[in-house]
Amino acid sequence: METYEESVELTRTFVKIESTNPGTEEAAMREAILAYLKDTSCEIQLDDVGNGRKNVIATLWPENTKEESIKEKYKEVPMFIFICHMDTVVVGEGWTKNPFGAEIEEQNGILRMYGRGSCDMKSGLACALATFKKTARRLEKGEISLKCPLRMICTIDEEGDMTGSDHIVEQEFVKKEDYVLDLEPTDGEIQMAHKGRLWFHVHVKGITAHASKPEKGADAIFAASKFIVQIQEIFEHFPVHEELGYSTITFGQIQGGYQPYVVPDACTIFIDCRLAPPVTDQIVVQHFNKIIKEIETQIPGIKISYDITGNRPYIEKNPDSILLKNLKEAVEAETKQKAVVKAFTGYTDTAVIAGRLHNTECMSYGPGSLQYAHKPDEFVEIRDIIRCEKVMNHLVMSLCEER
Numbered sequence: 001m002e003t004y005e006e007s008v009e010l011t012r013t014f015v016k017i018e019s020t021n022p023g024t025e026e027a028a029m030r031e032a033i034l035a036y037l038k039d040t041s042c043e044i045q046l047d048d049v050g051n052g053r054k055n056v057i058a059t060l061w062p063e064n065t066k067e068e069s070i071k072e073k074y075k076e077v078p079m080f081i082f083i084c085h086m087d088t089v090v091v092g093e094g095w096t097k098n099p100f101g102a103e104i105e106e107q108n109g110i111l112r113m114y115g116r117g118s119c120d121m122k123s124g125l126a127c128a129l130a131t132f133k134k135t136a137r138r139l140e141k142g143e144i145s146l147k148c149p150l151r152m153i154c155t156i157d158e159e160g161d162m163t164g165s166d167h168i169v170e171q172e173f174v175k176k177e178d179y180v181l182d183l184e185p186t187d188g189e190i191q192m193a194h195k196g197r198l199w200f201h202v203h204v205k206g207i208t209a210h211a212s213k214p215e216k217g218a219d220a221i222f223a224a225s226k227f228i229v230q231i232q233e234i235f236e237h238f239p240v241h242e243e244l245g246y247s248t249i250t251f252g253q254i255q256g257g258y259q260p261y262v263v264p265d266a267c268t269i270f271i272d273c274r275l276a277p278p279v280t281d282q283i284v285v286q287h288f289n290k291i292i293k294e295i296e297t298q299i300p301g302i303k304i305s306y307d308i309t310g311n312r313p314y315i316e317k318n319p320d321s322i323l324l325k326n327l328k329e330a331v332e333a334e335t336k337q338k339a340v341v342k343a344f345t346g347y348t349d350t351a352v353i354a355g356r357l358h359n360t361e362c363m364s365y366g367p368g369s370l371q372y373a374h375k376p377d378e379f380v381e382i383r384d385i386i387r388c389e390k391v392m393n394h395l396v397m398s399l400c401e402e403r
Helices: 005-015 027-037 068-073 118-140 163-170 220-236 281-298 322-335 349-357 382-400
Strands: 043-050 053-060 080-085 104-107 110-114 150-155 179-182 190-194 196-205 248-256 266-275 303-312 341-344 362-364 379-381
Touching (some): 005 110, 027 043, 027 150, 043 163, 053 163, 080 118, 080 349, 080 382, 110 382, 118 150, 118 379, 118 382, 150 163, 163 349, 179 322, 179 349, 196 281, 281 303, 303 349, 322 362, 349 362
Parallel strands (some): 080 150, 190 341
Antiparallel strands (some): 053 150, 104 110, 196 266, 196 303, 248 266
C-alpha cells in the first residue's frame, strides 16, 4: 500500500529552514534539497542566477541514463516539469506560533502545520519532490519506464522579482511545448489563468514656494493627487473579464514634500496594476500619457514622467490543454470529486513561463489556501499535503509512464 507520510515530514523539514526573501534567502533550502536527492539516479544541475543564488534542476531521463545521446533523442519530446520556489516572504509581526517551528496542532478535528512557508509553498515543494523521488526509485528498480523526461525545478526569488523563473527560461531549462505545473496553494482547485502585472514609478516635478504664496510654486503632491483620481476613474470603467474579473490599480506607496509650510516640488507614486483582458499595458500607457498631458497643461510648472518597473502579460485559460485534461482526471480519481478549474489571483513561476514562451500548458495545483499565505500563523492542513501528493503520483503515472 502506498504511504504519503514522507511529504508531510519533508514539509516539516523545509518549514524549519528559514528562506525569507528579503532575508536569509534560499541557500539552506538548496542544500536540503540536494541532500534529499543525492542518492537517486537523477541528473542534478545548479543554475547560477547571480549573487550566490541558484536554481536547482533535477531530471529523470527515459531509459534511466544521463547519456547525451539519450538527452538528444528526447530533446523535442515535451517534458513534464514540476516548478516550485524555495523562498518565502518575510516573517512579519503578529505571530502566536514559532514561524520556523513546523508545529502540528489539531483544530476542529483537522491537523494543521504552522510556519512561514508552510502554505506558500514548502508543502507544495515537498509534495513535488516526494513524487519525483518516488518515481526515481521505481525507475531504478525497473518497475516503470518513462515515455518522457520528468523534471523538478526549484527556483529562487519567486517572492521577489521572479529572477529565478526568468533565468530558467533564458537558460532553456523549459520550452514552449513542455507541461509545467507549480504547486502553489490553490484551495483544491486547478488554477490556470492569471491577471497581468504592470508596475510603475510615477515622478511628479513641481516648483517650491512658501505655503503663504502657493501661486508662486507648483504643488507636486496636488498634481499627483489629480493623477491618482483620474487614472482610478479610468480603471473603474474598464470592461470586466468573465473569468479574471476587474482590472485593478493600487497606489501602494507615495513619497513627497518637506514641511507643511513649503509647496512640494517632488512626489513619487508607486503603482501596481493587475490587468484582465482586453486591457493591455499599451492601453494603460495611453491613458497615463493622456492624463499627464492634461495635468501639465492645467498646472503650469508641473512635469510628470514614469518608469515601468515590471511588466508581465495576462495568461488566459487553455481548455484544450493536455496537462489540464490529465490533471483533472488525476484530481477526480484521487478525491472522488469533480475537478474545479479557476483563475489564480496572483502571479506565479508558471505564469512567467507561459507569458515569456507562449506556453499554453502551464497551471497551478497545490496544498493549502492562498488566503493564509503571507499572514501571521500561516498554516497548511496535513490532509491537503496528502491529497496533493496522491494527485501528483497519479498525474506522473498518466503523463510520463509507459503503459
